[in-house]
Amino acid sequence: MNKDNIRDHWNLTALEYQKKRQISYNDIEYADGYAKESELNLLGDVKGKKVIELGCGGAENSIILAKQGAKCTGVDLSIEQLKYARNSAEKHGIDIELIEGDFENLFMLGNKRFDIALSIFALDWAQDLKVAFKEVYRILRDKGIFVFSMQHPTWNLLGENPSELKITENYFKEIWEWEESTGIPVKVHASKISDIINQLIHTGFSIERMLEPSSDIIKFVPSTIIFKVIRRS
Numbered sequence: 001m002n003k004d005n006i007r008d009h010w011n012l013t014a015l016e017y018q019k020k021r022q023i024s025y026n027d028i029e030y031a032d033g034y035a036k037e038s039e040l041n042l043l044g045d046v047k048g049k050k051v052i053e054l055g056c057g058g059a060e061n062s063i064i065l066a067k068q069g070a071k072c073t074g075v076d077l078s079i080e081q082l083k084y085a086r087n088s089a090e091k092h093g094i095d096i097e098l099i100e101g102d103f104e105n106l107f108m109l110g111n112k113r114f115d116i117a118l119s120i121f122a123l124d125w126a127q128d129l130k131v132a133f134k135e136v137y138r139i140l141r142d143k144g145i146f147v148f149s150m151q152h153p154t155w156n157l158l159g160e161n162p163s164e165l166k167i168t169e170n171y172f173k174e175i176w177e178w179e180e181s182t183g184i185p186v187k188v189h190a191s192k193i194s195d196i197i198n199q200l201i202h203t204g205f206s207i208e209r210m211l212e213p214s215s216d217i218i219k220f221v222p223s224t225i226i227f228k229v230i231r232r233s
């Protein structure tokens, strides 16, 4: 099953990923090294808020928010990512709840339990984004905030050599399939920008902000798309 492949891939590469990314424990970065929470203020004051991080990986973002007084829960498919998260939380003297689970099926979490849902570069791995959105809607309280970043759908068009700025892929493709560095084949459902927006609205979210940040390196095509949406009651 494809989700088993995704889990296996992340279990095999969790440590390498953490070593390579060196994610900050000071400021949430919605894109790799830029688009920081301290500049964008998408989450607001999190003190006392119940926050869930979906596809939390090493839970660096949850640790940052817990330091600011949030009560954080991290969910990830990969037990190896969660082991890394547990060690990091201990090192930082932070208490966070970590759950091995699938953001497309959060059966273990009750309805309307969280004030804020956060996800950074994880929903790209969803088999069906609208299923994940429905789960987030279910576990968020009325007017709860959902902030997430994903690889920008137009960035995918640049294929394996984005620096060449040549369109090599089809924007309208519905499925992306590739073989990971681990040799494991994976498959995800592709989303156009309109798919993301329409699925959010259809699920019951109001879009408050959509951002397509640039950086010194990312100048011509956005590599990351960020949404802040609010759960309509």
Ligand SMILES: C[S@@+](CC[C@H](N)C(=O)[O-])C[C@H]1O[C@@H](n2cnc3c(N)ncnc32)[C@H](O)[C@@H]1O
Pocket (backbone or CB within 6 Å): 006, 007, 010, 023, 054, 055, 056, 057, 058, 059, 075, 076, 077, 078, 081, 101, 102, 103, 104, 119, 120, 121, 122, 125, 126
């Ligand atoms: C690119 S990493 C991002 C991790 C973290 N958010 C960060 O910014 O470093 C993607 C993560 O999503 C997790 N993931 C993929 N599919 C998932 C699913 N269906 N449910 C929960 N986690 C999932 C992977 O295990 C991996 O840890």
